[in-house]
Amino acid sequence: MPDVLVIGSGGAGLAAALAANDAGATVMLATKLGVASCNTAKAQGGIQAAVGDDDSIETHFADVMRSSHNTADPTLAQRLVEEGPTTVRWLEELGVAFTREGDGSLRIARCGGATRKRLLQVGDRTGLAIAGALRDAVTAREGITLLDHAPLIALTTDGTALLERGGEQLEIRPGALILAAGGRCKREAQETGELSTNGDGATGEVAALAVAIGCVERDHDSLQRHPTGAAWPESLAGYAVPETTRAYGALLRNAAGAQFVDELAPRDVVAEAIIRECAEGRGVTTPTGRPAVYLDCRPVDPTDAEISFPYMLRRYRKAGLDPLTELIPVYPVLHYQNGGLVIDEDGATTVPGIWAAGEITGGVHGRNRMMGNSLLEICVFGRRAGAAAAAAVR
Ligand SMILES: Cc1cc2nc3c(=O)[nH]c(=O)nc-3n(C[C@H](O)[C@H](O)[C@H](O)COP(=O)(O)OP(=O)(O)OC[C@H]3O[C@@H](n4cnc5c(N)ncnc54)[C@H](O)[C@@H]3O)c2cc1C
Numbered sequence: 001m002p003d004v005l006v007i008g009s010g011g012a013g014l015a016a017a018l019a020a021n022d023a024g025a026t027v028m029l030a031t032k033l034g035v036a037s038c039n040t041a042k043a044q045g046g047i048q049a050a051v052g053d054d055d056s057i058e059t060h061f062a063d064v065m066r067s068s069h070n071t072a073d074p075t076l077a078q079r080l081v082e083e084g085p086t087t088v089r090w091l092e093e094l095g096v097a098f099t100r101e102g103d104g105s106l107r108i109a110r111c112g113g114a115t116r117k118r119l120l121q122v123g124d125r126t127g128l129a130i131a132g133a134l135r136d137a138v139t140a141r142e143g144i145t146l147l148d149h150a151p152l153i154a155l156t157t158d159g160t161a162l163l164e165r166g167g168e169q170l171e172i173r174p175g176a177l178i179l180a181a182g183g184r185c186k187r188e189a190q191e192t193g194e195l196s197t198n199g200d201g202a203t204g205e206v207a208a209l210a211v212a213i214g215c216v217e218r219d220h221d222s223l224q225r226h227p228t229g230a231a232w233p234e235s236l237a238g239y240a241v242p243e244t245t246r247a248y249g250a251l252l253r254n255a256a257g258a259q260f261v262d263e264l265a266p267r268d269v270v271a272e273a274i275i276r277e278c279a280e281g282r283g284v285t286t287p288t289g290r291p292a293v294y295l296d297c298r299p300v301d302p303t304d305a306e307i308s309f310p311y312m313l314r315r316y317r318k319a320g321l322d323p324l325t326e327l328i329p330v331y332p333v334l335h336y337q338n339g340g341l342v343i344d345e346d347g348a349t350t351v352p353g354i355w356a357a358g359e360i361t362g363g364v365h366g367r368n369r370m371m372g373n374s375l376l377e378i379c380v381f382g383r384r385a386g387a388a389a390a391a392a393v394r
Pocket residue numbers: 007008009010011012013030031032033035037038039040041042043044045046047048126127150151152153180181182183197198199201202203204205206240335336357358359360371372373374375376378
């Protein structure tokens with residue numbers, strides 16, 4: 001049996017597996033679909049860390065607390081922000097090539113709710129780069145066994161896990177268990193008929209299993225909508241138009257062409273403003289009948305656009321719409337579960353022997369996450385949970 005069993009192959013699970021193995025534990029990482037399938041790989045805009053000359057850990061912390069409307073757990077938020085700069089260095093050592101300016105400095109943008117430029121990017125495929133680097137590091141480790149297409153289907157209070165693989169059931173009794181199975185917005189969207197940015201694995205059953213054996217949860221009802229989900233063309237419906245568009249100057253306009261919200265306000269503020277604008281008759285309707293407002297990327301410097309959201313440009317142009325010359329219809333879409341399992345600063349849940357990290361947990365962002373802080377969270381708390389679980393086993 002492994003010292004540590006990790007559930008989920010997103011960034012949180014991969015980071016936890018690496019840290020547990022670094023601390024001398026043997027690790028089994030089991031995941032529901034293919035190893036590369038996760039929301040982490042879909043993340044585009046970037047990762048926050050206080051690396052700018054005018055920035056500080058204190059400012060990042062204040063931005064997190066204010067954007068969460070003071071609902072974030074201050075201890076967790078503090079850990080998140082203070083490990084930002086070292087996390088960036090760790091990711092670079094693993095091979096993540098963050099976009100740099102001509103003078104060699106890291107390219108950083110100001111994202112919604114932030115008072116400083118703090119968002120590091122790898123073009124607009126930041127999550128793909130981070131997930132790929134973490135996966136390469138994990139697959140190179142002899143002490144980590146990967147089990148794909150092996151969903152967790154049952155859990156007992158002593159941390160015994162039942163996995164299903166190839167029609168067989170595997171009972172695993174690890175020394176410690178780390179739950180890193182992500183959020184549930186794909187399932188929520190299926191149930192409500194809304195659009196979602198999430199991948200197929202984001203169905204939330206692992207959190208439900210954990211709650212059933214006594215793990216305390218918080219903010220279960222708090223789901224985040226990405227303000228600018230694509231509403232048209234239909235082939236892109238639900239695609240998250242990166243927030244970096246607004247960071248580099250894109251504006252939101254109603255049917256009359258008027259701006260109606262600070263484009264870099266916290267996410268919930270922007271999403272609510274768009275929904276209100278449409279509900280009160282100032283939005284537009286797409287050819288397929290969806291409500292929408294316009295994202296106007298024409299003010300963005302084309303060079304910034306090519307550097308910071310080339311993938312988005314390619315997708316839209318392929319679908320027949322050029323974001324740098326035409327208006328894009330957008331509307332909020334289900335994106336992220338703010339709430340989740342209660343953890344301490346080392347990822348311990350309220351059930352002894354079970355740790356958790358990433359989107360499956362609650363508290364780091366309170367009831368409103370800032371963009372870019374989830375990619376940071378999965379690294380910071382994945383690693384903390386991995387190290388703590390391994391230490392508990394030894
Ligand atoms: C389109 C999109 C864009 C985003 N952009 C950004 C961004 O720019 N910056 C940012 O900070 N955040 C962004 N986010 C949010 C961020 O990517 C995620 O919140 C974060 O990556 C979640 O990581 P995770 O490891 O917790 O979960 P995931 O990466 O979702 O991984 C969860 C893993 O658990 C597996 N799993 C699920 N159920 C089971 C089960 N029963 N048994 C075993 N395994 C299971 C899944 O298959 C998956 O491998 C974005 C999200 C999306 C969807």
